[in-house]
Amino acid sequence: AQKITQTQPGMFVQEKEAVTLDCTYDTSDPSYGLFWYKQPSSGEMIFLIYQGSYDQQNATEGRYSLNFQKARKSANLVISASQLGDSAMYFCAMREGSYNTDKLIFGTGTRLQVFP
Amino acid sequence: GAGVSQTPSNKVTEKGKYVELRCDPISGHTALYWYRQSLGQGPEFLIYFQGTGAADDSGLPNDRFFAVRPEGSVSTLKIQRTERGDSAVYLCASSPGLAGEGEQFFGPGTRLTVL
Numbered sequence: 217a218q219k220i221t222q223t224q225p226g227m228f229v230q231e232k233e234a235v236t237l238d239c240t241y242d243t244s245d246p247s248y249g250l251f252w253y254k255q256p257s258s259g260e261m262i263f264l265i266y267q268g269s270y271d272q273q274n275a276t277e278g279r280y281s282l283n284f285q286k287a288r289k290s291a292n293l294v295i296s297a298s299q300l301g302d303s304a305m306y307f308c309a310m311r312e313g314s315y316n317t318d319k320l321i322f323g324t325g326t327r328l329q330v331f332p
Numbered sequence: 333g334a335g336v337s338q339t340p341s342n343k344v345t346e347k348g349k350y351v352e353l354r355c356d357p358i359s360g361h362t363a364l365y366w367y368r369q370s371l372g373q374g375p376e377f378l379i380y381f382q383g384t385g386a387a388d389d390s391g392l393p394n395d396r397f398f399a400v401r402p403e404g405s406v407s408t409l410k411i412q413r414t415e416r417g418d419s420a421v422y423l424c425a426s427s428p429g430l431a432g433e434g435e436q437f438f439g440p441g442t443r444l445t446v447l
Contacts, residue, residue, distance in 0.1 A: 320365075320367075324374050
C-alpha cells in the first residue's frame with residue numbers, strides 16, 4: 217500500500233494567488249514526521265516545512281503552511297501569494313517513528329506551474 | 333556554508349560496468365542517506381548511515397549495490413554489473429544528528445545513465 221499519496225500530478229495557479237497541494241499518508245506508528253520538499257528543474261531537493269505528529273499547531277514557514285488533519289491522515293501544503301519562482305515539483309514525505317532508521321518515504325510529487 | 337556535494341554530476345556507462353558515486357555531506361553531519369529517483373517518481377530510500385555504520389540498508393535493491401562511509405564523512409555508493417534499469421538520479425542527503433530529528437539536506441544528485 218502507498219504510504220504517501222499525492223493525487224495531483226499537476227497544478228496551475230496564477231501569480232499572487234494561494235494554492236493547496238494535497239498529501240495523504242498511511243501509518244500505524246503514533247510517532248511520525250511529515251515533510252514537504254521542493255524540487256526545481258535544477259534537481260536539488262529543497263526543504264520547505266515539517267510537521268510532527270504530536271505538534272498541536274499547524275506548521276508555518278513564511279508563505280508555506282501545512283494543513284495537518286491527523287484524523288484524516290492528510291498533510292496538505294498551502295502556498296500563499298504564489299510567485300513565478302514557485303514553479304517546481306513538490307514532494308510530500310514521511311518519516312516514521314522508529315529510531316533504528318531515519319528514512320524518508322516520498323510521494324510521487326505534484327508539478328506546480330505558476331503563471332503571470 | 334557548503335552544502336552537500338556529489339560527484340560526478342553525470343555518469344554514462346555501459347551495461348555490465350562498475351560505477352562509484354561520491355557524496356560529501358555537510359561538515360559535522362553524522363547522518364547520511366542515499367536515495368534513488370527514477371523519472372517521474374519521488375526519491376526512493378536506499379541506505380542510511382549513522383557515523384561509519386550502515387544503520388539501515390533495507391532499500392538497497394540487490395547485492396550489486398553497496399555503500400561505504402569509512403571515516404564517517406564522505407560516502408561512496410558502488411554499483412557492480414550495472415543494468416539499464418539502474419539509470420536514475422542518485423541523491424545523497426545529510427542531517428546533523430540523531431535519527432528522528434531535523435530535516436535532511438540534499439545534494440544536487442548524480443544522473444546515472446546505463447547504455
